[in-house]
Amino acid sequence: MLRYTVKRLLQLAVALLGLTLLLFAWFKALPGGPENQLLPENATDQQREALRAALGLDEPLWVQYGDFVGRAVRLDFGSSLSSGRPIATELADRLPATIELSLAAMLIAVGVGIPLGYLAAKRRGSWLDFSAVSGSLLGTCIPIFFLAAMLKVVFAQELGWLPTTFRLSAGSTYTEVTGLRVLDGVITGEFDIAWDAVLHLVLPAIALSSIPLAVIVRITRASVLDVVGEDYVRTADAKGLKPSVVRGRHVMRNAMLPIATIIGLLLGSLFAGAVLTESVFSFGGIGSFVYQATTERDYPALMGFILVIAVFYVVINLLVDLSYGLLDPRVRVRS
Amino acid sequence: MTTARIEKLDRLIEASVSAREAQTGSLLRQSFRRLKGSPMAVTGGVIVGLFVVVAVLGPLIAPYDPTAQTWGKEVFLNRNIFPGPRAENWFGLDHLGRDMFSRMIVGARQTLLVGVVATLIGFLAGAVIGGVAAASGTFGGRWGERVEAVIMRTVDVALAIPMLLLALSVAALLGPSLSTVMIAVGVAQIPIFARLLRGSMLAQAHSDYVLAAISLGVPKGRIVVSHILPNSLGPVIVQATLVLATAIIEAAALSYLGLGNPDPGSPEWGTMLADAQRFLSGAPQLAIYPAVGIIVTALGFTLLGEAMRESLDPRLRRQE
Numbered sequence: 082m083l084r085y086t087v088k089r090l091l092q093l094a095v096a097l098l099g100l101t102l103l104l105f106a107w108f109k110a111l112p113g114g115p116e117n118q119l120l121p122e123n124a125t126d127q128q129r130e131a132l133r134a135a136l137g138l139d140e141p142l143w144v145q146y147g148d149f150v151g152r153a154v155r156l157d158f159g160s161s162l163s164s165g166r167p168i169a170t171e172l173a174d175r176l177p178a179t180i181e182l183s184l185a186a187m188l189i190a191v192g193v194g195i196p197l198g199y200l201a202a203k204r205r206g207s208w209l210d211f212s213a214v215s216g217s218l219l220g221t222c223i224p225i226f227f228l229a230a231m232l233k234v235v236f237a238q239e240l241g242w243l244p245t246t247f248r249l250s251a252g253s254t255y256t257e258v259t260g261l262r263v264l265d266g267v268i269t270g271e272f273d274i275a276w277d278a279v280l281h282l283v284l285p286a287i288a289l290s291s292i293p294l295a296v297i298v299r300i301t302r303a304s305v306l307d308v309v310g311e312d313y314v315r316t317a318d319a320k321g322l323k324p325s326v327v328r329g330r331h332v333m334r335n336a337m338l339p340i341a342t343i344i345g346l347l348l349g350s351l352f353a354g355a356v357l358t359e360s361v362f363s364f365g366g367i368g369s370f371v372y373q374a375t376t377e378r379d380y381p382a383l384m385g386f387i388l389v390i391a392v393f394y395v396v397i398n399l400l401v402d403l404s405y406g407l408l409d410p411r412v413r414v415r416s
Numbered sequence: 417m418t419t420a421r422i423e424k425l426d427r428l429i430e431a432s433v434s435a436r437e438a439q440t441g442s443l444l445r446q447s448f449r450r451l452k453g454s455p456m457a458v459t460g461g462v463i464v465g466l467f468v469v470v471a472v473l474g475p476l477i478a479p480y481d482p483t484a485q486t487w488g489k490e491v492f493l494n495r496n497i498f499p500g501p502r503a504e505n506w507f508g509l510d511h512l513g514r515d516m517f518s519r520m521i522v523g524a525r526q527t528l529l530v531g532v533v534a535t536l537i538g539f540l541a542g543a544v545i546g547g548v549a550a551a552s553g554t555f556g557g558r559w560g561e562r563v564e565a566v567i568m569r570t571v572d573v574a575l576a577i578p579m580l581l582l583a584l585s586v587a588a589l590l591g592p593s594l595s596t597v598m599i600a601v602g603v604a605q606i607p608i609f610a611r612l613l614r615g616s617m618l619a620q621a622h623s624d625y626v627l628a629a630i631s632l633g634v635p636k637g638r639i640v641v642s643h644i645l646p647n648s649l650g651p652v653i654v655q656a657t658l659v660l661a662t663a664i665i666e667a668a669a670l671s672y673l674g675l676g677n678p679d680p681g682s683p684e685w686g687t688m689l690a691d692a693q694r695f696l697s698g699a700p701q702l703a704i705y706p707a708v709g710i711i712v713t714a715l716g717f718t719l720l721g722e723a724m725r726e727s728l729d730p731r732l733r734r735q736e
Contacts (some may be wrong), residue, residue: 099573107585218722222661222714224668227689227707234696353580357669372673375584387581 158385177260179366198301220295345401457723463716526684537602542609550617657721
């Protein structure tokens with residue numbers, strides 16, 4: 082297990098190094114460099130040169146790259162070209178909102194998706210199975226920003242059941258601990274704040290959960306169908322084990338492997354989907370930051386963001402791979 | 417080796433394979449037979465067929481010019497008043513007094529174009545990258561293995577960047593327009609196709625007919641191009657069908673983020689949907705028509721792709 086972990090960590094380091102190289106090449110190829118962004122159109126060539134020198138753009142490429150990696154390791158992505166604040170600070174300020182939203186969406190997707198997928202597989206061919214499968218096909222086909230906007234119009238604006246925008250009601254005072262406001266409210270005992278934050282989370286989280294929910298339902302269904310056909314499940318049933326024991330120990334434990342993989346992969350894409358959802362609900366996470374960075378060609382900001390998200394993604398996948406060892410004894414033996 | 421001899425060898429190999437297939441019909445024919453019996457495939461096929469017909473005929477069957485602001489005087493933008501469905505405009509008018517029904521019909525063509533072009537970009541570039549990786553890894557000796565390792569690690573890294581972000585980066589590179597959207601969505605698909613084709617080709621590379629071809633002395637390049645490649649395309653084509661659905665949805669998302677052309681000369685559903693977000697509370701129908709169009713079309717491609725995947729699945733094939 083230890084050797085396996087070390088090997089995976091080394092692979093992770095190589096992948097991240099490759100990513101920095103790819104990102105660096107990518108952003109070097111972008112037109113309209115920062116000197117055109119920061120200077121007026123009638124700037125003289127001397128002014129341009131001076132700025133390039135100040136930003137380190139006149140160094141050889143490999144020096145710039147080494148510099149970039151060196152600073153990235155220290156979480157120093159430079160300053161945002163549009164706001165002038167350090168990018169790491171900008172991201173740190175906004176990341177909790179996006180993490181809270183993504184976790185809430187994943188909670189819905191896992192909490193609803195796995196039982197639903199299990200039931201669909203158990204009652205294969207029933208109306209429940211049919212609606213779960215067709216519902217999940219439909220779920221992947223709805224543009225997420227449209228779903229978010231419709232939820233907002235119907236449940237927030239027309240029916241008035243839930244708040245339309247932001248993470249808390251206007252004028253509420255709140256003590257920040259972790260930045261995850263539901264958690265903070267519970268920690269500090271401000272339960273009204275926690276509840277308010279939950280209400281603000283409901284609609285965006287439902288919208289964001291649509292795709293992962295659809296995927297998890299289908300994977301769970303397929304995976305459970307694979308497992309219930311196995312001999313050991315029939316044996317377990319035949320020797321008179323309680324259905325709940327067979328379900329927990331024989332079926333779900335074995336069916337969880339592909340589901341765990343997919344959940345890991347989905348978490349990474351959730352951060353991207355959050356860009357769209359957040360902009361509909363003005364949620365104040367990294368979504369709006371990325372959108373602004375894209376439209377204003379704020380390269381350092383985009384670069385820092387993609388790097389952070391990629392690290393998240395790669396680390397999550399590593400955790401998923403390592404969790405195989407816990408879920409599946411065969412992996413432990415083999416490694 | 418002379419060409420004539422190579423062709424003879426090819427025929428020999430094919431003959432040995434088709435002798436076995438003669439009893440059951442070829443894989444393709446079998447798959448097609450199963451497809452015809454699957455309600456999923458038929459539903460998907462009908463939706464996709466209808467969509468393509470509308471896309472091709474578009475301007476011919478649309479009752480009005482989709483860009484003419486014929487009823488501009490009946491629309492009150494500031495008060496959010498847009499005439500809804502009525503006898504002369506079945507779907508009502510949009511925010512500039514244009515006939516929504518005509519725009520939906522004509523818009524199908526651009527929507528199909530965005531999906532197809534984006535998928536083709538991803539498919540072709542991905543196929544070249546994945547194909548080169550698999551071919552050099554299988555037949556290129558030690559250097560080939562290194563080439564493959566470098567290519568595939570790069571692809572892995574690209575896969576680690578979420579698709580929408582990859583598309584955003586491309587869009588940032590090219591500035592907002594409809595072709596930006598196509599290229600951005602297409603480029604984001606490249607790593608997926610590369611991975612898939614490589615995996616599929618590696619699986620074929622260890623099969624008996626490839627071994628037969630090698631032992632008969634068929635040149636390596638020819639084995640790759642005329643034996644391994646055609647037999648590896650199945651899963652990739654299935655993926656392309658599924659990606660068409662994703663491409664249409666992703667394109668709409670990019671338009672929503674302001675990276676598409678705000679109001680192109682010819683209408684496109686994704687752009688229409690993105691534009692309509694502004695009027696969502698007053699005139700939700702402006703968003704619902706293109707949204708339903710996109711959802712139904714994406715569903716059609718997804719159903720067709722899933723049904724094709726099932727029909728190609730060897731585990732299901734044996735059950736017949």
